[in-house]
Amino acid sequence: MTDFPLIQTVGLSGVLVRFADTMSEPANRAALSFRAAVDAADWPEVTETSTSLVSTFLQIDLVAVSVGTMLDRLQDLLATRDWYTSDLPTGRTLWHVPTVYGTDLAPQLEEAAELAGLDPDAAIAQLSQARVRVLTIGFAPGQPYMGELPQNWDIPRQQGLTKSVPAGALIVAIRQLIIFTNASPTGWRHIGQTAFKTFRPRSDTPFALSPGDELCFPSISRAEYDKITAADETGQGGAETEVLA
């Protein structure tokens, strides 16, 4: 069996620290916390850091930097604490993103609810009260993978692809939610629609969300949604934020 955390080189581009080989809340927590610790260490050799679901990537020019030295430093940092139970980084944001569930805007709510063993109203109640964390950002700029939803939402991706769901779509599979950055085909089910733009390239804050942020998706009516989209010029989509201590 592989012993985690596991340190590996990635091409000549850097080093990956993997905390597991399957998604779990503790491993995601470890990846986020370890990234924050590497950022705090502020090693000049590390030019960029990022996380995927359960690992932390450090961009290091392995042509110019001795990999052995970096591996020693990473081992030392790893040994300082139990990353799987460590506190999440501070200064994260909690977002409340108004969401229309179902209707013609999000036509797969009923189908997804059934797979989750709920009637549509119960599904909306559960989803709109859930609080999820940005596990990772990827696939498209600023696009969050959020989780984990309660166990009954461990529903598979559908067999075929939906040809296109719009930007701002809230989609679900495998206990995770995504808000789509751009219109795109997907195998996940389209259960809600937001007016929230995850990527705002011409704004001062081009990427709304950061890994580790938390989100709720309160249910709104179609009329409220139309009101938000008519007035919104920022891409905020009616979302409200608070800083997590």
Next chain:
Amino acid sequence: MTVTLTIAQAGPALTIQDMGRPGWRAQGLTKGGAADPVAVYEGAALLGQSPDLAAIEMTGTGGTFTADADIRIALTGATMAASIDGDAIVWNASHMLPAGAKLTIGGTTGGTYGYLHVGGGIASDTLLGARASHLSAGLGQPLAAGDALLLGADKSRETGLQLPRDSRFDGGTVRVVASMQTDHFTAEERQRFETTAFTRDPRANRMGVRMDHDGTGFSAEGGLTILSEVIVPGDIQITGDGAPFVLMGECQTTGGYPRIGTVIPRDLPRVAQAASGTAIQFEFITLEDAITLETQHRRDIKALGGQITPLIRDPAKIRNLLAYQLVGGAISATDNPFEEEH
């Protein structure tokens, strides 16, 4: 005075590119930038300017361009048929494009990505710290007929220089280091990967290049899908049909297909530039050897200026021969007056 380069006619895939937009991987945005960074360094060397200036990347075919003042241009990357007002000009070289003259750049005769550099660079607005279009992320758009591009201030007037043609347009051996999932493939499968003759599939773009081969597809042990993990340029992912896909600068930041290895940075332009059908094979090398090769490559890039030679021109083919001052400086019987004609 601001100088404008106007696109009279555009091929289907012209974009503004520079060295890309680093620093946003955690936010889901890859660096992107020129598909062939070596060509950008060559253009910068020919014009004696910074490699960070933006140029026009032309995929497969170019377009027609005019400027409203005399400007310096350099053409690098995949060789394309090029002319100024109908007179052929040399590729991998710098030239003067007179005000109002028509620069025509046609299809490639070897390679995929050609580059048009201008003295002072393309001075388009920066977005997230760079000018590079990143179409898959929705940044920038393909250039089109009628676009007028502002140029930066040019600090030099020197043209008529050339660089030797590199072999990176001809396919051949592409060196690979082991990646984080290489050991998901058996030793036999890795050996078969190294001994297989691939050709570059027509399905290729700035996100990735698919490799074709005869015989069965490649596969990792323990199934197709792994947990989504960071992607770096050069990663070779094995997709559903068993075909290797070399991921390029504009790919996604993470991916869930197993990766058999990573092309070393200096060989990635060789993959990008291989025209459809060009033969490619892969060779695993150690990390130590890769570091040695990259170190040498970086030295070579820095020393590009030393490879520059003056363009030798046939007087019979020079336009407006009488406009050149051929005898004014003739104080030596042995000097070649044409060396000074730029």
